[in-house]
Amino acid sequence: MAGPSQRRRSRRNCTAGRTVLGPQLAGAAGGVRETRSRSTVASVTSSQPFGAAADFKLSITQALADQLAERLQPLCSAPLSEDSLEHVENRPGVYKLFLRDQRVYVGKASRSLPTRLRKHARKLSGRTGMLLEKVSFVCLYVDEDLEAAAPETLLIKKYRGTGGAPWNTNGFGNNDPGRHRDTSEIAANHFDAVYPINLGATVELTPRAWRIDELLADVKRKLPYNLRYERVTTAARHNHQVVVDVETAAQSVRQLAWLILGALPVGWQLTALPGYMILYKETLDYETALAWWRSAPTGVIETTGPAHTSPPAGDQTTQSGEEPEDGDGPEAT
Numbered sequence: 001m002a003g004p005s006q007r008r009r010s011r012r013n014c015t016a017g018r019t020v021l022g023p024q025l026a027g028a029a030g031g032v033r034e035t036r037s038r039s040t041v042a043s044v045t046s047s048q049p050f051g052a053a054a055d056f057k058l059s060i061t062q063a064l065a066d067q068l069a070e071r072l073q074p075l076c077s078a079p080l081s082e083d084s085l086e087h088v089e090n091r092p093g094v095y096k097l098f099l100r101d102q103r104v105y106v107g108k109a110s111r112s113l114p115t116r117l118r119k120h121a122r123k124l125s126g127r128t129g130m131l132l133e134k135v136s137f138v139c140l141y142v143d144e145d146l147e148a149a150a151p152e153t154l155l156i157k158k159y160r161g162t163g164g165a166p167w168n169t170n171g172f173g174n175n176d177p178g179r180h181r182d183t184s185e186i187a188a189n190h191f192d193a194v195y196p197i198n199l200g201a202t203v204e205l206t207p208r209a210w211r212i213d214e215l216l217a218d219v220k221r222k223l224p225y226n227l228r229y230e231r232v233t234t235a236a237r238h239n240h241q242v243v244v245d246v247e248t249a250a251q252s253v254r255q256l257a258w259l260i261l262g263a264l265p266v267g268w269q270l271t272a273l274p275g276y277m278i279l280y281k282e283t284l285d286y287e288t289a290l291a292w293w294r295s296a297p298t299g300v301i302e303t304t305g306p307a308h309t310s311p312p313a314g315d316q317t318t319q320s321g322e323e324p325e326d327g328d329g330p331e332a333t
Helices: 021-029 060-072 113-125 151-162 212-222 234-239 253-263
Strands: 042-045 055-058 093-099 102-109 135-142 202-204 208-211 226-229 243-246 250-252 268-272 276-281 291-296 299-304
Touching (some): 060 093, 060 135, 060 151, 093 113, 102 113, 102 151, 113 135, 202 212, 208 212, 212 243, 212 253, 234 276, 243 253, 250 253, 253 268, 253 291, 253 299
Parallel strands (some): 226 276
Antiparallel strands (some): 093 102, 202 250, 208 243, 268 276, 268 291
8 A cells, every 4th residue: 555655745735737748758868877866767887897888778668657756746636526527627648546545546548637537436436335535536637649658557567666556457447348258257356346336326317208228228328337238139129129117217226127127028137247237138147246137927036146256366457547538348239
């Protein structure tokens, strides 16, 4: 975990974050010929008895990581809330997330920092055991080419010795893994196992008669986690034309499960996995499921899942702090 010195800083020392990599990097590199700076970009070593020759190693990436970390350090974190995000400019950059004042994630946004941070806020708002008001962030606007520099990767490596960024390696940034991974177990220390989806989450709908396919699309847009559902098979195209009446605007996920499965023919199953939900025409007991609902001849049957996990694992994903800007990952049909 990050040390106390990481977070204890005076409000008077807070600065606005803006980094222009090109000029700063040139300045840092130009200052190491005669003296050693805090951002070491070059070293000269001699392993030969002949004193007139030596090896030279240039470390531009180390200089970049040092500059980014130094620029982020004095920033005062702001709550990951809409009020804060309204003040973030629509520009690319790098950012850090904190949970209870401890650094947990380092990421980058190639196009828009507020868009990326809102995506994180939405995801965290739909998790059990997570208090969004305890999550905060700092960010830097970075004006140079992020794809080539990979600044988030440099920062992740730099922070390894000072508490790291645990959410970068526990699956927090993962998108929908796709249909072929629905039956896979996740490790007990995976983000989705520690903070599973909240089945009590509420979705605001317009009270009216809905076709099932329209209702599913609207729920998918509004849920704080992904809903993937069968849509191109013959059964799906036919059954999703069924009409269901939504009588009240605020609907919990559990209420929607009963409403949708109650309208579908026998054989459909809605399953709540630790990180997302799926709806398919199937009858399958998922070992990792939190719960599932089935349309049966006698009505809807709700079952509490076993929610099995595998033993804790090490790094469970790549350390990149960037996800696709838009979308939920692969859609299985």
